[in-house]
Amino acid sequence: DAELREGGAFVLYHKLGLVLRLSRSGESVMDENSNDGAMDITKKGLLGAHNAGPSHYLSYQQSLANSLAVQQQTECDKEIAMICSCLEMVHRANPDAIAQAWDECGTEILPLLVHVLERPFQKIERAVRMALREQANVPGSLERAVAMAVTRDQKLAVQKVTKVLAMYSLVPEAKKPMCECTGMLRWLTRIIDTHNYNRVKPGAPVFGGTTGASSGGASLSGMDGGEDAKAKRLELAARATSGSGLYMTEAARFNTIATLTNLAALEANRMSMLHEAGLLDNICRAVHNERSDVPKQCSALAIMNLSNGDMDHVPEMARNDLVLETLLKLMKEENPETRRNAVVTIFNVACSDQNTVRLARYRDGTILEALIELVGSDDPVLRTHDEARANAAETIFNMSCSEISETTDRMANHAGLLECLAVTLRGEHTGLEVKMYCSATLRRMAELIKHPM
DSSP states (O other), rough: HHHHHHHHTHHHHHHHHHHHHHHHHHHHHHHHHHHHHHHHHHHHHHHHHGGGGHHHHHHHHHHHHHHHHHHHHHHHHHHHHHHHHHHHTTTSSSSSHHHHHHHHHHHHHHHHHHHHHHHHHHHHHHHHHHHHHHHHHHTHHHHHHHHHHOOHHHHHHHHHHHHHHHTTTTSGGGGHHHHSTTTHHHHHHHTTOTGGGGGGGOOOTTTTSSOOGGGGGGGGGGGSSHHHHHHHHHHHHHHTTTGGGGOOHHHHHHHHHHHHHHHHTSSHHHHHHHHSSSHHHOOOOOHHHHHHHHHHHHHHHHHHHHHTOOSSOOOGGGOHHHHHHHHHTTTSOOOOOHHHHHHHHHHHHHHHHHHHHHHHGGGGGGHHHHHHHTTOOOHHHHTTTHHHHHHHHHHHHHHOOOOHHHHHHHHHHSSTTHHHHHHTTTTOOOHHHHHHHHHHHHHHHHHOOSSSO
């Protein structure tokens, strides 16, 4: 606390800004050399090797400058990782000290932290561009280029910065500026991008989606020019950079999910976060791809926070099959809080009539069946600490109040729903709240159902 109160973070941020500025100059040199190198290769291909004397000398100079720039970048990476580690240690303080540090320099240092987050992804994109220019006819060449692009120091820096951001996201005054900071949501989304999770498993296909000579780097051959070749390169680059969060540490991904969860607790942030491309999908993928239960629990809370929307909007999450599959998975988790968050998310989504139709239709009533299982679980052991049952009963009642006849028709015709509600009313261990929603749903359905159904 003393180091933070005495301005330790302020000094470290000054040092970080200086090193990042030096790093930018090195990156610009590398970009210029790579562009010149690509032009040189084109000239050699057109003029032939016997006319490439002067360009060969220029190529040597460019290689020398490039190697010096790479060495400088390596030193900068080490320095940035060390400064970020110090920042993380200095911020191991009580909430009041962290809030004071934010008041002193919070909004000014956000661009620095964002730049630390984006550096490894910019390096990945640079490596992909170089691999595409070389057009190496080697399967998996793009995958190897991406895997080798990010250094250990860059991963460490991202991990420490995401931890600092997670601490700042707990400060009420920091939530909105963090969400509005240019690039913040974009790079946080990239950190938790595990889209191509299967590719890291043994025997999994490479970026091209198939194995053998037709995949990854091998598909780079035969792309000499033209619009088709340009489109092919863009497609390959998009595939190669997708799932780049797999090259970050598990701790960095968890810190990022925690940060997004805290930011989504503020109503003013939710719609802008939902509009960020890939953010919600990547949070859902964390539930399916992360090995630890803690990121899953945190992701469930993040999805629930986002599902609250704002006073004027109900998020249309029911359009997204990945979200619905994630909620079904979370409703079966052992942790009662995780189950509750998943059911509350469905309740929030069901506040829109159009969403209720999609929920009732999805996989021929799979979501309705999951809700029925929770409502009908009359287990005395779970009754004292599992709120998911009451939330599930409330969600079914909320869906039954839909003005769209297809929703209520599907509910009335769903096998076992009405029987489950009736049996639950007579349950020995059924709480008063659950009974209230079950009886209200039965009354609502009785008003709607006419013979024949």
